[in-house]
Amino acid sequence: MTLLTAVFAAVICTVIWYKGAPKSEMKVGVLCLMYWGASLMWLVDAVFEYAELHEKYFTPAPADMLNDFYLGLSAVALGLVIWLVILLVKDPKGAVKAALFGKKTD
Template identity: 40%
Template structure:
């Protein structure tokens, strides 16, 4: 389930990124949506590697038969999605502070 949740999220963010890029490149670059997209695709790749490692140990790639495992995997997938969103939000705040400092520094030099 973690692979499915992160994969769907990565695909959704990619679609949003492509639509924003088509309509406004400046707005897309200022939101750093590409970074969020790459974070989710990285998480999806990580879960794919985990699934391949499970196959190497003769376990199933994805376990959907046990409800407890599905619930745990779903919670982990949602945690990864929220953690990625919060990390991206923190990055946006740091970038906004840096931009504000650059503007303040150039206005003092004039």
């Protein structure tokens, strides 16, 4: 479920990135690569888990599935927070600098 959540997040981000490409004012590409990286790593995790559990891997207990989904959503939220920090620090549109500069002159 965590892998599935990360893959969905990666796909959605990639579509958003493609819509805005080649401009990268919002730095969505960073978010895409982060989620794809995590998805690939969780894929490896899933393969090893499958090798251990076999068909049982596809029939998890509802409580485990809910916990994994909750974890996946939390991981996606953490990724969004990291992306937001990168966006505000790099400030490609100069909005943060303009806002700070505006406040200083008032």
